[in-house]
Structures are given as structure tokens and as C-alpha cells.
Amino acid sequence: MADSAHSAPPPSAALDAIRAAVGEKGVIEGSDRAPFLHELRGRWPGETAMVVAPASVEEVARVVSICAAHGLAITPQGGNTGLVGGQIPFGREILLSLKRLNKVRDVSPLDYSMIVDAGVTLAAAQDAAREAGRLFPLSIGSEGSCQIGGVISTNAGGVNVLRYGNMRDLVLGLEVVLPNGEIWNGLKRLRKDNTGYDLKHLFIGGEGTLGIVTGAALKLYPRPREKTTIFAGLKSPDAAVALLSRAQTASGGAVTSFELMSRATLALVYKNIPDSRDPLGEKHPWCALIEFSSGREGVLREVVESLLADALEAGELDDAVIAESEAQAASFWRLRHTIPAAMFPEGGQGKFDVSAPVASVPAFLRDADAAVELVCPGARIIAFGHMGDGNIHYDVLQPPTMTKETFQGVQDDIERVVYDAIDRYQGSISAEHGVGVARRDDIARRKQPAEIAMMRAVKRALDPKGLMNPGKML
Ligand SMILES: Cc1cc2nc3c(=O)[nH]c(=O)nc-3n(C[C@H](O)[C@H](O)[C@H](O)COP(=O)(O)OP(=O)(O)OC[C@H]3O[C@@H](n4cnc5c(N)ncnc54)[C@H](O)[C@@H]3O)c2cc1C
Numbered sequence: 001m002a003d004s005a006h007s008a009p010p011p012s013a014a015l016d017a018i019r020a021a022v023g024e025k026g027v028i029e030g031s032d033r034a035p036f037l038h039e040l041r042g043r044w045p046g047e048t049a050m051v052v053a054p055a056s057v058e059e060v061a062r063v064v065s066i067c068a069a070h071g072l073a074i075t076p077q078g079g080n081t082g083l084v085g086g087q088i089p090f091g092r093e094i095l096l097s098l099k100r101l102n103k104v105r106d107v108s109p110l111d112y113s114m115i116v117d118a119g120v121t122l123a124a125a126q127d128a129a130r131e132a133g134r135l136f137p138l139s140i141g142s143e144g145s146c147q148i149g150g151v152i153s154t155n156a157g158g159v160n161v162l163r164y165g166n167m168r169d170l171v172l173g174l175e176v177v178l179p180n181g182e183i184w185n186g187l188k189r190l191r192k193d194n195t196g197y198d199l200k201h202l203f204i205g206g207e208g209t210l211g212i213v214t215g216a217a218l219k220l221y222p223r224p225r226e227k228t229t230i231f232a233g234l235k236s237p238d239a240a241v242a243l244l245s246r247a248q249t250a251s252g253g254a255v256t257s258f259e260l261m262s263r264a265t266l267a268l269v270y271k272n273i274p275d276s277r278d279p280l281g282e283k284h285p286w287c288a289l290i291e292f293s294s295g296r297e298g299v300l301r302e303v304v305e306s307l308l309a310d311a312l313e314a315g316e317l318d319d320a321v322i323a324e325s326e327a328q329a330a331s332f333w334r335l336r337h338t339i340p341a342a343m344f345p346e347g348g349q350g351k352f353d354v355s356a357p358v359a360s361v362p363a364f365l366r367d368a369d370a371a372v373e374l375v376c377p378g379a380r381i382i383a384f385g386h387m388g389d390g391n392i393h394y395d396v397l398q399p400p401t402m403t404k405e406t407f408q409g410v411q412d413d414i415e416r417v418v419y420d421a422i423d424r425y426q427g428s429i430s431a432e433h434g435v436g437v438a439r440r441d442d443i444a445r446r447k448q449p450a451e452i453a454m455m456r457a458v459k460r461a462l463d464p465k466g467l468m469n470p471g472k473m474l
Contacts, residue, residue: 010049010094014070018094021062022054028097036077036095037088044085044437046095048075053097057175057183057214063096064212065181073467076208078150079121081142083353084436086207086472087150093470098149101214104128112220113172113189118149118213125218134220137164141337149213155205157432159336162388163256163293164221166432167204174200175215179463187217202458207434208469210462224293227256228300229329230308233284233319237362240288240387242316244358247290250307254300257291258388259336265384268342269335276335279321288387289336291329339384339393346380348398348407350414354422355431358390364425365392371417372396376410391431394418419446435473443473 019027028036028051037046054060067074075089077097089095098119107114109132116125122143129136138151140158150156152174157166164170173188186200202210234240240260247255263285269276280287294300304322311317323329343349356364365383372379378399385393396414398407419429419442429446430439444452452474459466459474 010072010092011070014066014072015050015094017066017070018050018052018063021066022052022059026053026055026059026100027051028053036080036097039080039082039085039088041083044088044090046088047091048089048093048095050094051097052094053100055100057101057177060096060098060101060177060212060214061181061183063094064177064179067094067467068180068465071465071467073470074212075469075472076149076153076212078119078147078153079142079145081146082150082154082436083433084430084438086154086434086436086469088437090471096212098147098212098214101149105215107132107134107220108189109134109220111189112222113217114220115187115189115215115217116148117215118147118152120148122146122148122151129220130223132220133223135223136170136218137221138167138170141340148216148218152204152213152216153206153208154434155432157386157389157391159257159259159291159386161386161391162258163253168201170219171200171204171216172219173217174203174213176203176211176213178211179465179468183214184211187215189217202462205434207436207473209459209473210468212468222295224256224295225297226294226300227329228292228304229323229332230290230304230320231279231323231332231335232288232290232308232317233280233282234286234288234316235284235318236286237365237387239316240286241359241362242314243288243290243311244388246311246314246316247292247307250310251292251300251303254292254294254303255290255388256293257289257386259289259385260387260392261287261289261336261339261384262382263287264380265339265382266335268346268382269338272342272345273338276338279332279335280319282319284318289332336384339382343382343395343397346397347400348404350396350411350418352394352396352415352418352429353391353431353433354394354418354427354429355389355391356422356425356427358388360425360427361387361390361392364421364427365394367424368394368418368421371421372414375413375417376402376407378402379414386432389431390427415442437472440471440473 073093101117101119380397382395
């Protein structure tokens with residue numbers, strides 16, 4: 001366990017006061033606690049004196065005030081889909097779940113905005129926007145379970161960032177319970193507000209270390225009327241960069257997603273995921289799943305066909321198939337979404353969620369592949385992800401001939417050479433999954449000292465007692 005600094009058990013007076021503040025329904029007990037203390041990958045087993053689920057913003061504020069008065073730490077939890085352990089308490093914190101704050105408060109089609117509780121799932125927020133004829137564009141694989149408060153606190157990305165931005169770009173205002181129990185109502189729907197520091201941005205990507213997000217005003221978009229999805233075969237990541245640039249220019253910025261997958265990645269999908277098959281006959285070294293969308297009907301197909309023909313002639317593209325139905329488009333997306341499951345049976349993995357400027361991704365991949373081969377000969381590189389955002393999920397699989405123990409022994413070397421490669425291109429060692437406990441020590445080593453000092457100063461100013469999600473991020 002990464003940070004199991006246990007201190008004295010929480011005073012029972014504090015736990016009794018919390019129980020009184022939320023009522024019996026607000027305390028989760030017995031075997032019902034287990035799902036809150038176990039995260040997807042089973043890497044960070046949780047421990048806590050209390051799992052509490054307040055039913056209103058006022059109840060959250062009461063719980064936080066009691067904790068502040070008794071010096072009791074809190075780990076906020078949304079849908080528990082985070083991949084870096086940030087949502088798991090390690091003994092000295094109570095776990096505060098936002099699951100009962102689950103109402104869509106208001107949808108305003110004219111303002112292209114809506115206000116939701118933090119515990120509304122991402123899928124429910126998308127549905128509410130759809131019912132009002134609008135689009136909430138954030139889309140990630142965990143959208144059925146992750147919550148708006150969680151995607152805000154991790155500044156989640158996903159497959160539509162290229163067109164609509166990540167969560168930071170989709171938040172207009174926030175409501176937050178501060179570490180002293182005060183409620184900050186910053187739920188403005190304004191697109192322009194230059195009245196000093198834009199405080200909401202401290203909590204977006206804050207991973208619960210500065211306060212508890214209880215509500216959010218979110219930006220909505222017009223719903224696209226038409227989508228065109230293609231599956232393309234390419235020679236190299238360089239070809240992908242050229243094709244992306246051409247596609248953006250030729251379509252007038254209509255590219256919504258551009259997902260890159262190496263042959264080794266797709267080979268695992270075809271091997272381990274039943275009923276999956278290659279949409280292209282030939283085995284291209286790289287493939288891209290590209291989606292275009294438009295608010296006007298009947299315009300995309302011609303544009304896409306013409307740009308594909310030009311790309312073929314320019315050597316940026318080797319082959320492509322255009323989805324002829326929603327079902328075919330969904331079958332392309334299934335290949336992309338099942339990659340994590342396809343890797344599961346393949347033994348030990350070093351997982352990296354890195355980003356670089358888009359044009360530098362090919363050089364990063366060449367550098368990192370060569371460096372990994374030196375420290376772990378025969379390692380299988382599974383590289384895929386949101387190429388349109390320069391965000392690559394770079395996973396290193398145990399060589400088939402190597403024991404698990406030997407592979408464990410070279411993990412630190414693999415991490416060092418991958419991060420050194422990303423540093424050479426002024427990239428980021430955590431593009432969208434955040435820091436939590438998994439990357440805490442890495443950012444301390446790799447961010448500039450001035451950045452870490454500013455982060456610590458902000459933390460001290462807002463949470464002087466260090467009670468909000470201690471041991472995470474910083
Ligand atoms: C299958 C799958 C696919 C995924 N795909 C993507 C992807 O494409 N892009 C991406 O960015 N991520 C992805 N993720 C990661 C994860 O889903 C996101 O990080 C998500 O935003 C987490 O939301 P959550 O509600 O589950 O938060 P949790 O996991 O519960 O918490 C995450 C962090 O936020 C804090 N937190 C949660 N709620 C609050 C709150 N209300 N106030 C303050 N702090 C809070 C927690 O303390 C913790 O530090 C994926 C995960 C899975 C399992």
C-alpha cells in the first residue's frame with residue numbers, strides 16, 4: 001500500500017457526531033462497505049473507520065465541519081473508477097461518497113448549460129442534455145459509473161477532447177464544500193467573468209485535495225446531426241500526424257476523435273476478445289479510428305471521401321473503410337474500447353498515460369521503444385490512444401520468456417526511460433488519469449521545484465490542517 005500512515009483511531013465522538021448529522025441511511029456498514037474500499041485494479045486496498053454518504057450539500061458541509069473540528073481527514077469518492085488510487089482511504093481518513101447527491105438540478109437549453117449534483121453519473125448527465133436536445137460531449141469508457149464530481153476532480157479527458165476539450169473546458173461554475181465546512185456557491189453559468197483569480201480551476205483536477213465538489217454548472221453544445229466514422233490503415237505514427245492535420249483542415253475542424261492503435265495492440269484484441277475482427281483485410285502496422293461530426297446533414301461523406309483520396313495519393317494513408325451504419329461504427333469503437341480488457345490475460349504490465357505535443361508523438365514513440373528494449377529486451381509495447389490530443393497510453397507487457405519476478409525487477413528502469421523520453425519532448429507523465437498515489441512521487445521528482453512549491457502553497461492556504469485527501473497528489 002502506498003501510504004498507510006496510520007495514526008490514532010478517530011475519536012468516537014467525531015464518528016458519533018457524523019452519524020447524527022447524516023442519519024442511519026447516510027452511514028454505509030458491514031459488507032456494503034467493500035465496493036468503496038476496492039478499486040478496479042486491486043492495487044490499493046482501502047481501510048477506513050467510516051463510509052459516509054450524505055444526502056445533501058448541507059449534510060456534506062456538516063460532516064466536513066465536524067471533521068475540521070476533530071482533525072479528522074476525509075477522502076472524497078465519486079464512482080470509484082479512478083485509475084491512480086486517489087479515491088481510496090488508507091486508514092486515517094473517513095470515506096465520503098457523493099453517490100446520494102444525484103439530481104440534475106436544471107437544464108437550460110437557451111444558455112447551453114446545465115447544473116447537476118456532483119454524484120450524477122456522467123452517463124446520466126449526457127442523457128439529461130440529450131433529452132433537452134443538447135450535447136454534453138465528455139465521453140469515457142467508465143461513463144456509466146463515474147460521477148460528475150469525479151470527472152471534474154480528475155479533469156477527465158476521453159475520446160472527444162480533440163473537438164470539445166477536457167473537463168476543465170466544460171465547467172462554467174462549481175459549488176464546493178471547503179475544508180473548514182463552508183459552502184462556496186460558485187455555480188455561475190457565465191462564459192466571461194474576469195473578476196480576479198478563476199478559483200474553480202483549483203478544484204478541477206484537484207483530486208479532492210482542496211475541497212469537496214458538490215455541484216457543477218456545465219457547458220452544453222448543439223447535437224451533431226451527422227457522424228462519419230472511418231477505420232484507417234497506416235504505415236507509421238508520422239503518417240497519422242500528417243493524416244490528422246489534413247483531416248482537420250479539409251473538414252473545417254470537424255474531426256471529433258482520432259484514436260491511434262499499433263498492430264501489436266490490435267493483435268491482442270483479435271486474440272483475446274471474442275468476435276473481434278479486423279475491418280481491413282491487410283495487417284497494417286498502425287490503424288486509426290477517426291470520427292467526424294457536423295451540425296449539418298449531408299455534407300460530411302463527400303468531404304471525407306475526398307480527403308481520404310488525397311491522403312492515399314500523398315502516401316499518408318494505405319487503406320480505409322468508412323462505416324456504412326451505426327452498427328458498423330460501433331464495431332470499430334468496440335475494438336478501441338476493449339483494448340484494456342485484451343491486455344488483461346497477458347501477464348505483468350507497466351502502464352503509462354503520457355502526452356506530448358501532437359507532432360512530437362512519433363519521435364517519442366521511437367525513443368521510448370528503443371530505450372525500453374535496452375532495459376527490458378523482448379518487452380511488448382502496446383501503444384494506443386488519443387493521438388489527436390497527443391495522449392498515448394503506452395503500456396509495456398512482460399516478455400513471454402521472462403518471469404514475473406524478473407519483470408518486476410526492471411519496472412523502475414522501464415519507468416525511468418519512458419519518463420525521460422517524454423521529458424525530452426516537454427510532455428506530461430500523466431495526461432488524463434491524474435496523480436493520486438500512483439504518480440505522487442514521480443511528479444515530485446519531475447515537475448519544476450517552483451511548480452511544486454506553488455502547489456504546496458495553495459494546499460496550505462486552503463487546507464492548513466491537511467485534512468483533504470492526505471497523501472494524494474502532494
Ligand atoms: C474503463 C475505464 C475507462 C476510463 N477511461 C478514461 C478516459 O478515457 N479518460 C480519463 O480521463 N479517465 C478515464 N478513466 C479514469 C476514470 O474513470 C476517471 O478518472 C473518472 O474521472 C473518475 O471519476 P469517478 O467519479 O469514478 O472518481 P473517483 O474514482 O471516485 O475519484 C477520483 C478522484 O477524484 C476525487 N473525487 C471524486 N469525487 C469528488 C468530489 N465530488 N469532490 C472532490 N473530489 C472528488 C477522489 O478523491 C479521487 O482523488 C477510465 C476508467 C475506467 C475504469
